[in-house]
Amino acid sequence: MAYQYKRRRPSIIRNFWVYRRLIGTAVLLGLMLWFIWANDGAVTVAFPFRLGTYQSTVGVIILLSALFGSLLTVLGMTVFFALRKMRGQHGPPETAETRDLDEDRPPPDYASKTEDGIRNSLW
Secondary structure (H helix, E strand, O other), X not given: OOOOOOOOOOOHHHHHHHOHHHXXXXXXXXXXXXXXXXXXXXXXXXXXXXOOEEEEEHHHHHHHHHHHHHHHHHHHHHHHHHHHHHHOOOOOOOOHHHHHHHHHOOXXXXXXXXXXXXXXXXX
16 A cells, blocks of 8 residues: 655745744844944943953943843842742631621632522624
8 A cells, every 4th residue: 555645845934934943043142242242332341440351342341231131130030939938828817807797708610600690692
């Protein structure tokens, strides 16, 4: 018996979808290189407390400062979430008034057991 299925023709759209991360990374790197090339003015960065100086172009300095800011944000959010997890997720303190309100409320499945509402509606 002959082979029944035909081989799919290669599709540029399907290949683009398979390699989308690689193509996206190449586009991002290309944009970064263009940004560095377009902003090629010489800059000297002097660190505080006479820790040193760094000479480069404007584009490199802007990209490095964005990277440094992103790393500080990740570090800050990590510390924030760690402290929040250590403290625990406590709600407001329970008082006698809130306990009384909880006793007055209907059970969670009240709506499904109630006889209120429209029965046998056609809409």
